[in-house]
Amino acid sequence: MRKEYTFKVLRYDPARDRRPHYQSFRVPYTEAMTVLDGLFYIQYRLDGTLAFRNACRAAVCGSCAMHINGKYRLACETQVTHISRGTVCIRPMSNLPIMKDLVTDMTKFWEKYRYIEPWLIPGKPAISNAEYVQTPDQRINLDLVVDCILCGICTQSCTVTATDENYLGPAALLKADRFISDSRDSATFERLDLIDSEHGLWKCHTIYNCQLLCPKKLNPTGAIKSLQRRIVHRYLSYNEPSGRD
């Protein structure tokens, strides 16, 4: 076990710097230290202005997605010893403007989220003070899709996003699939119309970055393919396909 790690962190303050640059910090190792712990060591003791988003430190809030030693990861659940022999190199997520250091401007990401109308559109109003009935088998369809923490790793690591910043991307499309897969939702066709568009789901090149990198082990590629099949089947006037692979 090393006694010390070098954290090479991308720094950029648009108000002061002409361009981003890396700054190195020496961080003493403590037991089970995560990348987030290391960043806090710097912020608490060496440079209070170092900017990175954080909240839960338990891999559920999605704040701390960043590019760490060659891969997109959540800083809070990444143990330094698992990924590094001495240097931890950190930069913000790609394909988004940097607002400060590791903090990106996620406006575009949230615009895509809003675009797909991310709320339940039930067919009929619920009976007063009663839940909609949904069987455990119907609920299973949601098991994976509702786990998304909207960290942004899938969309920002997608090479299509790199060439088309307006591409809806895996996170928003997975969210669309979350509602289409919900037995209580009745707006499937409207939802498909929204994503069957110029910057919509046909832009997916099946590169699998999203699936490989998702910290929650979700399958946005599969969701996108399933949505594509739904649209094809609809054009061909087939019945709605059931299930997904």
Add this chain to the structure above:
Amino acid sequence: MKYHQALVVGAGLAGLRSAVELNQNNINVAVISRVHPIRSHSLAAQGGINAALGNHPRGKADSTEKHAFDTIKGSDYLADQLSALKMTQEGPRRIREMENWGCPFSRTSEGLIAQRPFGGAGFPRTAYATDKTGHVLLHTLYEKAVQLEQASERQNFVFYDEYFVMDLIIDEGKCVGVVAMEMRTGKLEVFRADAVMLATGGAGRMYGNTTNALISTGLGMSLAYRQGVPLKDMEFIQFHPTTLLGSNILMTEGCRGEGGYLVNDKGERFLANYPDSAKAMEVAPRDITSRNMTREILEGRGIGGKDYLHLDLRHLGEKKITTRLPGIRDIAMNFVSVDPIKEPIPVQPGQHYTMGGISTDDSCATSIPGLYAAGECACISVHGANRLGGNSLLETIVFGAIGGEAMAKYIEGGGASKPGKVFEQALDKVEKELNELESRKKGESFAEIKETMASTMAEKVGIFRDETQLSEALKIIQNLKERFKKVFIPGPGGSRSFNFGIYNILDLGGNLDTAECVIMGALNRKESRGSHFRNDFPNRDDEKFLKHTVYSLEGEHPCIEYREVGLGLWEPKERKY
């Protein structure tokens, strides 16, 4: 200067629910949050949300009254009984409303919202979505809020994401807005409003061993307290029995609700050896379980003689673990490299919840007209001396709605604010304080103050307390408060854009205020009740202390008074399980 009729500070469940309610009452509302709403700490709740839905086969005889009784008994009779009843009566409708808005609860075989047993509850009444109930509730409520925001043609529902509230503005005794910093630009802005809701969460970060998010620093409580709003019952700190060794990440009570065992170094289910947990075993209430775990550890029966025990889920089998507790398995595998299907999880009790908070009535109103509080930052009080698992999520959506409605009534009843000098003055005050902080290039170390506070609270103001330890802790914290006046932002300095050095120091100031209240309350309360256990006063003393502790800021320190508890439904009895 921006103006909205209502401002909601904090975008967790309580904040979002109150904003939705205000919007539905045709009030122009803005939600201000230091993090994007979807990052709020409500989402870390795992196990579930309580209500007498009667969906479980063994829950048919459950009722809202029984839920209220369990809550009050769980609170060691310190909850205000009518407030607790109000919460449990509103519960079923609010939970079903969340379902109607899309919340993907787990389901019974009949297709209804599934419920599981939880500590201190007479029936299985904790509605859940696997072990991610807070996550799905927060996402659903944000989705609902976004829907209303999009539908609002005249921008009557606005989000200010990543704005850091730095002060409340009080004019002629009424709350009329806040001063906030736009984190991106570092620009200070005044938000004028007719009413303000604080929904800023708990204060767990004053403890080193906490399950809470890094943003749960009690700053919201402190902002109100510094304006003269009393805090209440701060000495009651919940220690969750099962937090992950080292990082203290929450391991839901659902683990035990689903049948998990707590075992010591000898492999014994030691809870059987203590009279107060022998019957309920792993689903005894949290205060009792945490105490008995700590006793095991102190008596050397921790694993390998160390400061942790085992949470054993192996007998539940792979299927139950992967379907009911998938998030727990992920956390255990990622953070301590333990697969609960094959090995027991190392756990220890850790700070989890602040039962106390900003003193409010049962409509969430504080002592300042126009200022409201809901959720963990508030003390209504429905949790008294010990909160039951699954009641905190319930409190957020029930009292978020009640508080929102009360604010709407207040605003419509002519609570309007007027533009005036007070806003400029408030802005100048914050600007001056900030300048002072930024100009300090040396002085007291932020990290040292923060770490001393966190270790002092964990070691001396923990599960077992006594006069000596508490007096020492008080001295240390008051000394830290002095040193804090000279704290500086480490490093070469920089612009105000996303300057976390500033937020860290403001947070620390909030946490020092709450820590001082916790200790003073604990020192003065010479009895043991709920989560507050005094080795030197091990019994409950209803004659002297069946009372709420109320803290008001006098000069620089809290002044303590006591207030009657709202009884009337059930006579206080000895608490047995």
